[in-house]
Amino acid sequence: MTTPDLIPVPASITDPASFGFAACEGGVCAAAGIRATGVHAGFRADPNRLDMALVAADEPCVCAATFTQNRFCAAPVQVSRPRAASGHAQAVLLNSGNANASTGEPGVACALASAACVAKELGCADEDVLVASTGVIGVQQPLWPFEQAMPAAVESLAHSPAAAHAAARAVMTTDTVPKEVSLEGTVPCGPDGAPITVHVGGFVKGSGMIMPNMATMLCVLATDAPLTAQAAQKALSAAVSVTFNKVTVDSDTSTNDSCFLLATGATGGEPIDCDSTAFAQVANAIRCAAEQLARKIAADGEGATKLVTVDVVGAATDADADTVARAIANSPLVKTAIFGHDANWGRVAGAAGKCGVVFDQYQVDIDFLGVPVLRAGLPLPMDEGDMLRRFEEPEVTIAVNLGQGDASARIWTCDLTHDYVTINGDYRT
Amino acid sequence: MTTPDLIPVPASITDPASFGFAACEGGVCAAAGIRATGVHAGFRADPNRLDMALVAADEPCVCAATFTQNRFCAAPVQVSRPRAASGHAQAVLLNSGNANASTGEPGVACALASAACVAKELGCADEDVLVASTGVIGVQQPLWPFEQAMPAAVESLAHSPAAAHAAARAVMTTDTVPKEVSLEGTVPCGPDGAPITVHVGGFVKGSGMIMPNMATMLCVLATDAPLTAQAAQKALSAAVSVTFNKVTVDSDTSTNDSCFLLATGATGGEPIDCDSTAFAQVANAIRCAAEQLARKIAADGEGATKLVTVDVVGAATDADADTVARAIANSPLVKTAIFGHDANWGRVAGAAGKCGVVFDQYQVDIDFLGVPVLRAGLPLPMDEGDMLRRFEEPEVTIAVNLGQGDASARIWTCDLTHDYVTINGDYRT
Numbered sequence: 001m002t003t004p005d006l007i008p009v010p011a012s013i014t015d016p017a018s019f020g021f022a023a024c025e026g027g028v029c030a031a032a033g034i035r036a037t038g039v040h041a042g043f044r045a046d047p048n049r050l051d052m053a054l055v056a057a058d059e060p061c062v063c064a065a066t067f068t069q070n071r072f073c074a075a076p077v078q079v080s081r082p083r084a085a086s087g088h089a090q091a092v093l094l095n096s097g098n099a100n101a102s103t104g105e106p107g108v109a110c111a112l113a114s115a116a117c118v119a120k121e122l123g124c125a126d127e128d129v130l131v132a133s134t135g136v137i138g139v140q141q142p143l144w145p146f147e148q149a150m151p152a153a154v155e156s157l158a159h160s161p162a163a164a165h166a167a168a169r170a171v172m173t174t175d176t177v178p179k180e181v182s183l184e185g186t187v188p189c190g191p192d193g194a195p196i197t198v199h200v201g202g203f204v205k206g207s208g209m210i211m212p213n214m215a216t217m218l219c220v221l222a223t224d225a226p227l228t229a230q231a232a233q234k235a236l237s238a239a240v241s242v243t244f245n246k247v248t249v250d251s252d253t254s255t256n257d258s259c260f261l262l263a264t265g266a267t268g269g270e271p272i273d274c275d276s277t278a279f280a281q282v283a284n285a286i287r288c289a290a291e292q293l294a295r296k297i298a299a300d301g302e303g304a305t306k307l308v309t310v311d312v313v314g315a316a317t318d319a320d321a322d323t324v325a326r327a328i329a330n331s332p333l334v335k336t337a338i339f340g341h342d343a344n345w346g347r348v349a350g351a352a353g354k355c356g357v358v359f360d361q362y363q364v365d366i367d368f369l370g371v372p373v374l375r376a377g378l379p380l381p382m383d384e385g386d387m388l389r390r391f392e393e394p395e396v397t398i399a400v401n402l403g404q405g406d407a408s409a410r411i412w413t414c415d416l417t418h419d420y421v422t423i424n425g426d427y428r429t
Numbered sequence: 430m431t432t433p434d435l436i437p438v439p440a441s442i443t444d445p446a447s448f449g450f451a452a453c454e455g456g457v458c459a460a461a462g463i464r465a466t467g468v469h470a471g472f473r474a475d476p477n478r479l480d481m482a483l484v485a486a487d488e489p490c491v492c493a494a495t496f497t498q499n500r501f502c503a504a505p506v507q508v509s510r511p512r513a514a515s516g517h518a519q520a521v522l523l524n525s526g527n528a529n530a531s532t533g534e535p536g537v538a539c540a541l542a543s544a545a546c547v548a549k550e551l552g553c554a555d556e557d558v559l560v561a562s563t564g565v566i567g568v569q570q571p572l573w574p575f576e577q578a579m580p581a582a583v584e585s586l587a588h589s590p591a592a593a594h595a596a597a598r599a600v601m602t603t604d605t606v607p608k609e610v611s612l613e614g615t616v617p618c619g620p621d622g623a624p625i626t627v628h629v630g631g632f633v634k635g636s637g638m639i640m641p642n643m644a645t646m647l648c649v650l651a652t653d654a655p656l657t658a659q660a661a662q663k664a665l666s667a668a669v670s671v672t673f674n675k676v677t678v679d680s681d682t683s684t685n686d687s688c689f690l691l692a693t694g695a696t697g698g699e700p701i702d703c704d705s706t707a708f709a710q711v712a713n714a715i716r717c718a719a720e721q722l723a724r725k726i727a728a729d730g731e732g733a734t735k736l737v738t739v740d741v742v743g744a745a746t747d748a749d750a751d752t753v754a755r756a757i758a759n760s761p762l763v764k765t766a767i768f769g770h771d772a773n774w775g776r777v778a779g780a781a782g783k784c785g786v787v788f789d790q791y792q793v794d795i796d797f798l799g800v801p802v803l804r805a806g807l808p809l810p811m812d813e814g815d816m817l818r819r820f821e822e823p824e825v826t827i828a829v830n831l832g833q834g835d836a837s838a839r840i841w842t843c844d845l846t847h848d849y850v851t852i853n854g855d856y857r858t
Contacts, residue, residue: 072782073790
């Protein structure tokens with residue numbers, strides 16, 4: 001028989017060239033008007049380990065944010081959510097080592113006081129300081145590291161790649177690498193649509209998806225494009241929904257997940273609102289930055305050896321596509337098979353079939369690592385040697401066509417390994 | 430502070446004495462009128478490994494069944510589902526080593542032909558033979574082992590504990606132990622409500638929840654109580670919904686999951702219909718038998734070191750309780766924490782909060798291993814030495830009170846261990 005065509009999957013926008021941007025240097029400090037720092041404040045015992053990050057705009061600016069949907073939400077989320085809703089802020093304070101979660105009223109008081117420390121040193125309003133924490137939960141967060149470290153931390157704020165890098169390192173927990181991105185491109189937001197060069201940069205931490213193992217997703221993005229508050233929130237929400245919200249390491253979400261966007265407008269130019277000509281391009285840059293960071297989270301999943309991309313196409317609805325893609329991406333049997341270099345389409349089919357989404361098993365196609373392995377519900381002969389060679393790559397792709405409609409979804413995950421069990425199970429053994 | 434009371438959880442019916450029954454001998458052959466056998470037919474290479482089981486009533490009798498809800502369903506399920514719907518059957522044929530799944534029309538033909546082999550030797554109608562398979566998928570099932578082994582297999586059918594045990598062993602795959610149950614009790618189904626002793630027995634296989642690793646749930650129950658077809662189906666469906674359907678090893682379901690009940694009525698007595706006085710007692714016995722088998726599946730989960738029972742109470746609805754209990758039971762972070770003897774209530778809270786069920790975090794209580802660890806959303810001091818001692822037991826209990834209403838759910842699972850990854854990930858490494 002002739003080899004069937006591969007399942008067509010939607011294009012990613014991982015490549016910034018697709019909308020006229022390019023990678024640049026600087027992380028979160030790629031954006032003009034942004035300074036950053038990362039210091040050791042004392043949340044961690046090891047004096048060589050950075051544990052507090054501060055990102056500050058030169059003056060109050062536009063902000064947008066998204067937060068965990070977990071019913072348990074930590075004190076910093078309770079403080080930052082209403083503040084970010086104002087659409088303006090000047091700084092984001094982050095710490096690792098203590099999540100300030102399940103800490104009740106004293107936890108909220110500490111989060112407020114830590115923000116006040118920043119406001120005092122920076123000379124801004126308390127309400128313009130956003131906060132985020134990651135680390136152990138159920139332990140009251142001490143205020144003294146913030147108080148003690150803040151004057152020097154604010155003093156050390158700098159607009160440099162090194163400063164951005166220090167901030168990215170200071171929020172790491174089980175992350176094995178800091179995760180940064182920076183893009184630049186020219187958009188028509190000058191007078192009469194004249195081109196102006198703008199930047200989008202940021203960092204993220206995230207490895208497992210939950211708390212006591214000090215693993216949460218915290219992200220700070222910054223741009224110097226003159227976005228309005230409404231445009232910033234629209235671009236960030238759209239980006240998060242197809243990037244960070246499509247990553248699953250272990251199906252667990254955190255009490256602390258937070259994603260912030262500061263838009264300084266330091267480039268000057270006309271304000272970019274949702275209907276401005278330049279909006280789509282800047283929104284794409286924000287989405288692309290978020291996608292690059294999201295892929296770094298999945299690739300750095302606890303114990304992971306592979307970044308796994310699951311595409312589901314041909315679904316009746318977007319929700320169906322998302323449900324099936326998540327069922328596959330969260331299946332321990334699929335994830336362990338990938339760890340074992342086993343192109344086990346049967347487990348993919350089983351995961352797709354279990355999640356309540358209606359389809360006809362005899363209309364389903366599956367590709368594994370770019371090879372058609374199932375067509376119309378029946379297996380194709382598989383060259384196992386070829387599959388083993390394809391497993392040498394750091395990325396694994398799975399595509400499923402349900403044959404029911406035109407909707408699709410993409411989810412990123414990683415494999416499930418002995419090291420995941422060791423990281424998460426070897427506390428007390 | 431005084432120690433708070435434990436969260437009250439609904440009573441289990443694990444103890445048959447609670448409805449006047451007691452454990453007895455015989456497995457599926459505890460029921461009068463039932464014979465069984467387990468043989469090596471040839472689906473497996475090892476001639477010492479049993480791979481075909483047959484359970485037969487002495488004559489056609491009442492049957493009931495439940496099947497996988499997976500959209501991918503195997504050929505034997507496609508054959509057995511309509512047959513069982515008739516409410517009568519005489520035999521159940523099961524094999525391990527090949528699941529006959531994703532095998533298209535030839536697979537259905539093989540399933541039909543295997544049933545015909547049984548019918549020919551047993552002298553019954555083809556339609557009174559139900560079939561079930563477990564093993565590798567996507568590989569055509571050979572007919573010759575059925576044809577070759579059937580005459581001697583039917584010849585070897587016996588009404589004995591040893592024969593029941595052989596059948597239970599013949600369906601094992603990654604199961605480490607055969608799983609059987611048998612109960613007896615006296616119910617008022619004789620003339621004028623006179624007491625008659627009836628039996629419920631059976632076996633199950635199940636370890637992981639999915640296919641290519643030859644892990645599926647197959648169960649055969651038998652009773653000699655004179656249930657009508659309607660009563661048998663009602664009792665079985667009710668039992669399965671609160672037992673087998675409440676077990677999760679890895680959240681994955683199989684293409685082949687099947688549960689059968691044969692009711693021979695060999696005890697004589699008045700037919701037991703849904704509104705008979707004796708119905709509740711027999712239904713309880715069937716539920717109790719299923720619960721004991723379900724707990725054995727969870728305890729024998731792939732790589733498991735602990736049986737874990739998750740109770741969620743105080744939910745607004747049954748569906749909310751089930752969703753939260755499953756989210757906890759399927760959380761890799763909760764499961765690895767238990768493997769690590771870590772009473773990590775934070776991960777339990779995180780799993781509860783992530784699943785979309787609405788509650789107030791400050792109304793949630795959690796008990797871990799029979800110790801109150803969270804009250805009104807805030808942690809209590811924990812004696813870690815005491816917790817470590819409690820982890821020496823083979824069972825782990827987690828109870829969560831959402832404080833929203835009166836609904837509850839109980840889910841059984843196991844921990845997530847290095848051995849799970851080894852069993853499911855070490856195919857080709």
